Amino acid sequence: MSSDAPPPLKALLTAFHQNASQACLDLARQCDTGNAAFHPLQSLLPHAEAHDRRKDLLLITDMALAAQPEDCRLLELSGALRMQLGDIDEAIEQLRLALARRPNHMPALSTFACALTQGGHFDEALVVLEKIRAHDPSDPSALSNIAYLHSATGHLHESLNLYRQAIHAKPDHPQMRLNYSIALLKAGYFQQGWTEHEWRFQLPGHTTLPMARLLPNITADLDLRGKHVLITQEEGYGDSFMYLRFIPLLAERGAIIRLWGADVMADLCARVNGVDTVQVGGDIPPYDYHCPFISLPRAFAATATPFGVLPPYIAADPVKSAVIASRVAQDHNLRVGLVWAGAPRRDQTEAYMLDQRRSMPLDCLTPLAELTGVTFYSLQKGEAASQIATSPLPIIDLMPEMDTMDDTAALIDNLDIVVSVDTSMVHLAGAMGKRVLLMDRVNPCWRWMTGREDSPWYPSLQILRQTTAWDWRGVVSEVRDRLADAARHKHI
Missing domain, CATH: 3.40.50.2000 (Glycogen Phosphorylase B;)
Known part of the structure; x- marks a missing residue:
């Protein structure tokens, strides 16, 4: 929050951080609730999400709603919080009330579409997304959201066509390209899907290692003999288990394979055929190429073994x-x-x-x-x-x-x-x-x-x-x- 925030809002933030719900409500009533860009309770949502304080913020929001039941911003916040907490029906009702007062408020429409999708009300969510798109037909992100919904409901060809239109309008949008890759993979277009999936590196939270040393696609001309290939854990354990199947194939090509960051998987990974060493934490081991687990299928997509070795490739001690x-x-x-x-x-x-x-x-x-x-x-x-x-x-x-x-x-x-x-x-x-x-x-x-x-x-x-x-x-x-x-x- 900026340093020029009015004193009641600063105090509100402090009280919320201290889990003082009633103090938060008292302070919220002192703040300027007429400025939509500076609504005090809405400003607390990112903190509530990051620190699992959604229930606390919902309590305060509902207390504020009792005093100001017509406040659209409070209704929208209540709807967003209830959606995140799994109270989908009530979230949808709160958002309907908010939209009845501000029918074309784009953030509320977007949250409403998300709540409907979360609840499995896909047809109604599509109507809402089409309304958002009609508001600004030139915005490719609206088209991308519709494409996601089609993918969610198994209409993959429609989804892919819509993603292509959106990407044509905005080809350098990493999240859009990543979502497109997921639709391709879901449809079984693996080789193209894995190539597109590399767009995730343009988003926060992925590898910080240099892209110039990322393992290239496996070809007949790629000589890995004696090369140290560092395999890194990027996301969940399931991803790592899934892609360990490619390690024996790298070893067959002469690579010396080091796994880095395997923590509670370390002993299991060490027994996978072809693994040379497993390192948990510490400095980055020396390497010639690095490759996150999730990029391994991209590297092998054009080979005779695009799905790696068949299970079992993990064995119990x-x-x-x-x-x-x-x-x-x-x-x-x-x-x-x-x-x-x-x-x-x-x-x-x-x-x-x-x-x-x-x-x-x-x-x-x-x-x-x-x-x-x-x-x-x-x-x-x-x-x-x-x-x-x-x-x-x-x-x-x-x-x-x-x-x-x-x-x-x-x-x-x-x-x-x-x-x-x-x-x-x-x-x-x-x-x-x-x-x-x-x-x-x-x-x-x-x-x-x-x-x-x-x-x-x-x-x-x-x-x-x-x-x-x-x-x-x-x-x-x-x-x-x-x-x-x-x-x-x-x-x-």
């Missing part, structure tokens, strides 16, 4: 696996690993909202308690694991003992099937060649494509898809049927 085996030796049931939630990442709004769509409460899996001949083992980490204590579904929880991914791999090695929402456990189990039932959301990640139950990345994986956003009942019913069948076959 045999000693650790044997220890787990001794503990479960008396369990002759079908052993099923369960994951029902991802990492919420509340300080990152987009990731937080995505996690709400991909995750479910453990209670959604209660119908699995009807199964006989099945033992459930938790593979769940994080705060969602606390739901086990009150779940009617009997679950054995060894995860508090699993400190690293290497430990978790030893547990997976002793299971028959892994059932999971879209998390890194899907990738780890798939990379180990374990049978996986993926419980997938509406508007899925590009990796799982559309209209198919299998995956080109993991032959052992089967995709069970939602048909309605936020409704897991059909997926869980299908999981129950498949586990019942697997249990019968195990005991034949």
